[in-house]
Amino acid sequence: MKRFCLFLFVLQAHFCFAQESPEQKLIAMGLQLPPMSKPMANYVRYVQTGNLIFLAGHGPSRADGSQITGKLGKDMSVEQGYDAAKVTALNLLATLKEAIGDLSKIKRIVKVNGYVNSHPDFVDHPKVINGCSDLLVALFGEKGKHARAAMGMVALPSNIAVEIEMVVEVE
Numbered sequence: 001m002k003r004f005c006l007f008l009f010v011l012q013a014h015f016c017f018a019q020e021s022p023e024q025k026l027i028a029m030g031l032q033l034p035p036m037s038k039p040m041a042n043y044v045r046y047v048q049t050g051n052l053i054f055l056a057g058h059g060p061s062r063a064d065g066s067q068i069t070g071k072l073g074k075d076m077s078v079e080q081g082y083d084a085a086k087v088t089a090l091n092l093l094a095t096l097k098e099a100i101g102d103l104s105k106i107k108r109i110v111k112v113n114g115y116v117n118s119h120p121d122f123v124d125h126p127k128v129i130n131g132c133s134d135l136l137v138a139l140f141g142e143k144g145k146h147a148r149a150a151m152g153m154v155a156l157p158s159n160i161a162v163e164i165e166m167v168v169e170v171e
Helices: 003-017 022-029 077-099 125-144
Strands: 046-049 054-058 106-117 147-153 164-170
Touching: 022 077, 022 125, 046 077, 054 077, 077 106, 077 125, 077 164, 106 125, 125 147, 125 164
Parallel strands: 106 147
Antiparallel strands: 046 054, 054 164, 106 164
């Protein structure tokens, strides 16, 4: 009887976790979506065509509006860059929520392009962009696994540490 009750408890816990929305998972991780900021120039944050949403490049804006700035390999460590990419992922998700209303409507994260503001000798661009990729997989599981590029840039707008763009398939 004890084994059966334990089995039911585990099954119920698994079912509840499986039903947890991405927004609920963010809260459980101690994270929240930041407020939306206006684009820095003459563009829109996203364009939807059919079931695909193309998100413009987003940077690591904190909730207070400040940016995470610096050059990887000079001013910043890989860990700091990873955190900047994670913050950027939250900004991308905030834009997606604005676009579709509910992150549960995401069918698949298709593609992530990550640009790292880096010193010419810096070679750990993929480790930095993992901050974004790891969060997406933690939130969406298999649907969060995506094709990706991680590239080094000599400079990014306003000296931001990373800029990330994304393509997402929605229901």
